[in-house]
Amino acid sequence: MPTPTTAPVPMSATLAADEILARRQRAGQRVLPMASGEIGLPVLPELADRLARAVHRTAYGPVTGSPGLRAAAAGYWTRRGLPTDPDRVVAGPGSKALLFALFLAIGGDVVVPVPGWVSYGAQTRLAGGEPLPVPVAPGRGGVPDPDLLREAVRRARALGRDPRAVVVTVPDNPTGTVAPAGTVRRLAEAARELDLTVVSDEIYHDLVHDPAAPPDSPARYAPERTVVTTGLTKNLAVGGWRTGVARLSDGEPGRALHAALAAVASQIWSSPPAPVQEAAAYALAEPPEVLARVGASRRLHGTVARAVAARLTAAGALLAPVTATCYLYPDLTPLRDRLAAHGTTGGTALAHRLLDEHGIGVLPAEAFGEPGDPLRLRLATSRLYGATAEEQQAALDAPDPLRLPWIRTAVDHVGSAFDGLAALP
Amino acid sequence: MPTPTTAPVPMSATLAADEILARRQRAGQRVLPMASGEIGLPVLPELADRLARAVHRTAYGPVTGSPGLRAAAAGYWTRRGLPTDPDRVVAGPGSKALLFALFLAIGGDVVVPVPGWVSYGAQTRLAGGEPLPVPVAPGRGGVPDPDLLREAVRRARALGRDPRAVVVTVPDNPTGTVAPAGTVRRLAEAARELDLTVVSDEIYHDLVHDPAAPPDSPARYAPERTVVTTGLTKNLAVGGWRTGVARLSDGEPGRALHAALAAVASQIWSSPPAPVQEAAAYALAEPPEVLARVGASRRLHGTVARAVAARLTAAGALLAPVTATCYLYPDLTPLRDRLAAHGTTGGTALAHRLLDEHGIGVLPAEAFGEPGDPLRLRLATSRLYGATAEEQQAALDAPDPLRLPWIRTAVDHVGSAFDGLAALP
Known part of the structure; x- marks a missing residue:
């Protein structure tokens, strides 16, 4: 048999997490995918049409x-x-x-x-x-x-x-x-x-x-x-x-x-x-319909990311004001003693805990090169907009997407999970 | 100003040659593109349709x-x-x-x-x-x-x-x-x-x-x-x-x-x-229409490649029997003295000569790693099938593609160019 190959780099942490979450989902488990920044929105119809017309x-x-x-x-x-x-x-x-x-x-x-x-x-x-x-x-x-x-x-x-x-x-x-x-x-x-x-x-x-x-x-x-x-x-x-x-x-x-x-x-x-x-x-x-779509997704990202950020802050996380993208990078150091008392001493263990106990996929700070496995996580809110293209389109169109039941449920799900961490004895 | 970058590798010889040929064509020059193995055939309609249906x-x-x-x-x-x-x-x-x-x-x-x-x-x-x-x-x-x-x-x-x-x-x-x-x-x-x-x-x-x-x-x-x-x-x-x-x-x-x-x-x-x-x-x-298309293109490649090979051999080139693909790799060593008498001493110079005098784009053996710039060339016949999708489809459908005027002209063009080399004084 040939000498086995050693991978020169690890698998991309975001893509690896996505594959784990997809496997859990196929196994019927409830999953809130916040590990990768894939944007859970449907393609703009005019853009899809351009691709369809270019297949030759x-x-x-x-x-x-x-x-x-x-x-x-x-x-x-x-x-x-x-x-x-x-x-x-x-x-x-x-x-x-x-x-x-x-x-x-x-x-x-x-x-x-x-x-x-x-x-x-x-x-x-x-x-x-x-x-x-x-x-x-x-x-x-x-x-x-x-x-x-x-x-x-x-x-x-x-x-x-x-x-x-x-x-x-x-x-x-x-x-x-x-x-x-x-x-x-x-x-x-x-x-x-x-x-x-x-x-x-x-x-x-x-x-x-x-x-x-x-x-x-x-x-x-x-x-x-x-x-x-x-x-x-x-x-x-x-x-x-x-x-x-x-x-x-x-x-x-x-x-x-x-x-x-x-x-x-x-x-x-x-x-x-x-x-x-x-x-x-x-x-x-950038024809008008493209600008309108980018504008709508920007508003949606901002609204949902800020809502989740507020829940994290309320649970005691430290978080710089989120002003762009769909990413939150909370620091859970204020909960350090509570978490340590339950065996959770770093971001990696905390990410595992969120997945195992709450079905929430996130990435620890270590995945982003931070040494010493600090109690920080990255959460992406970009896949909370709905399970179907119809729900996602409704989220883009809604004056207040936080009132849509599937988004409210997802935000509450994250918020409750972090409230639970804050309430650990 | 920053230190300029040195390219770690040269440009792909096939793609570089294609870009030179495309520039000549845009400048109104007659070009027979035989440098790269891009296949000049239209997409199978059923295959294009699958892509069009997958844009979401x-x-x-x-x-x-x-x-x-x-x-x-x-x-x-x-x-x-x-x-x-x-x-x-x-x-x-x-x-x-x-x-x-x-x-x-x-x-x-x-x-x-x-x-x-x-x-x-x-x-x-x-x-x-x-x-x-x-x-x-x-x-x-x-x-x-x-x-x-x-x-x-x-x-x-x-x-x-x-x-x-x-x-x-x-x-x-x-x-x-x-x-x-x-x-x-x-x-x-x-x-x-x-x-x-x-x-x-x-x-x-x-x-x-x-x-x-x-x-x-x-x-x-x-x-x-x-x-x-x-x-x-x-x-x-x-x-x-x-x-x-x-x-x-x-x-x-x-x-x-x-x-x-x-x-x-x-x-x-x-x-x-x-x-x-x-x-x-x-x-x-591999549904039947895919198998039929691959079969038709295989027959077309074989017919045209062998026809060009016969012309090269007739002009004095050495060539192993072509049994696959759309590539010919003739050895022009038998014409060495004639070519040298006109200043063409290697495959690179010969490729330049074919381009400058006959508008035929080919690659010298050196591009394929052969040392010493030998008098060998690679010719790809895969873009001789027509200038439009209609001509190309006719080539696929023809019982004898060599009777189609555009293919006959192209084969004659290559044949004459090599006859010309063989006839050098």
Whole structure:
């Protein structure tokens, strides 16, 4: 028999949790899936129709995506204050795949925010580098603290390591917060000082709850070195379609990175799925019905996330104000003694407890790179909107989604579970 | 300005050539695209219809693909003499992406056939290993010579390198030949002796021109260590849809590799495009209309490839009998002196000459890893079937496609170009 293979990275924590929850559901158990950020909303009919009309697109087309998709993406960013040349756009089969290909193209080690999305570190390792974790200051989710970044990079270089990029997530997964402009600017300045490429994961850009307070981008402060990525997964709830776009910087460094990224893409995925490219071009052109849908989902995320946040806070959790996305990142330290008295001493045990006792799937802070298994969790509210497309559409349409019985029940279910933790003797 | 990035690998030679040819075409130049193996045939209407009906599939679903797709793939292989457990199938966004993820999951260096497909070596490098090129014996396309394999692996290990896998391509790209069963068996035995995983790229399995002579698979001889990959790209001409499947071996090593591959997939692509999975499940179940279409395209490939091969041979090229796929790999050494007298001393210069003087896009042997820029080329006949879906359908339906004027013209165009080379003073 051949030597068994050892996995070079662990399974994605979000996807692994989803599969466990799906198995429990198939076994007839009651499950509240709050572990992954998959958006439980139906596809916009006009968007589905675009895909249905593109099924005859069977050619690979250009490695970096069709001219139509790249032009639409350029328009999307230009409307957000980042003028974009379509020739500096690279489309791929998901922004996840693009991030990985960027790490391969850039090479070296990658600074990742802590807490940060589960795949940045694993992708860095698969690309042959080492993740360099740098903490995020409270309320400034997704942006490594600029001073700590300087220290960490200098120390790493002194030890012979080769950090070449820093990842930021604005707005942030897992904390649901948006780094303020000052932090983003200082991060961009530090990256310039340190000659790091900034990889800015902006997939949640349009899901800031207050549309009058759009998030800032490091591409405004360090345009010569910032790559921005996004996709349709979060805005339009079509994660399963697998499509994303990257915006590379102008000038020679951007050109060189574009060439490297296209080369990597040509060797590992050829081109993004052709029919989906047509649908993505339609979506990124943002016709009124798309803007209306993104607006409706933004309101729904905000309403439900804040309602769940209020219940967590009422139960004694510490929680930064949730201003974007569908993620809550409560700190249960105030309940530490009660939990410890019942054998629950860290976030991992707490996540198990919520699943076993309440059927609630969540992820512990450890999944987001936090050391020492702290008593923090990430809860995603994006699958509380209904079990059917009809319920989900009603949630999008409702003036007050919290009055819909299935949403009220779900919010109460979470709230009661945490009340129960707070009431432990 | 940041330090410019150096691409870690070159652009895929086939995709780069396609983009050059597309640019020439847009500039109004006459082009005969024979550089890439993209299949210029329309999508089967029933298959397109399946995709159109699946556009509401927006959830990620399982990392390794839907149960329906995995069961259909298991049936596909079981019908070909390789009984398959659906739980040992992994679907991905293209067999190209699966091959790369396998190299990441297996780790170490990878033995690649020479000549061999353009991406095996680049993918090995991106996965952190080094390709170990081993020559293929004439007429045994895609299978590294078993004795040379033993020598190369032992030498590499003595030098501290770590070869863990060997890739085979049966039937073969670029040579259009099918390794005989004896060679496949001896390769499998050598892999067992050397404790190598065999990665068997069988995307051309159903395109052997004589359906009574199906290709053999190393999975029959070394079932405990062979991974088989395939997809819809070649059989059903839907390369742009991006879908592929891998069949892992039974037993503990197969289980461990399955876990590693799923972990890698979860971190770099999440899941294959969900709507395409539905269409792929339909195709791999092989209803009569799918079998009829694959049969028709097999006959068309065979007829046109052999007609072009006859013209090349008539012009003096050496060519192993073409028995599968749409690839020809002629050796122009008999014309060496004539070509040299006109400044054309290698395959690369010859490819340039064919493009500049005749508008024919081909790839030199160097693109397939052959050292020393020999006077060999790969020509793909898969885009000679017509400029429109109507012409292509007529080619599929024609009792004798060579009588269709556009195909006759294309074959004559290639033939005349090579006659011209043979007639050089």
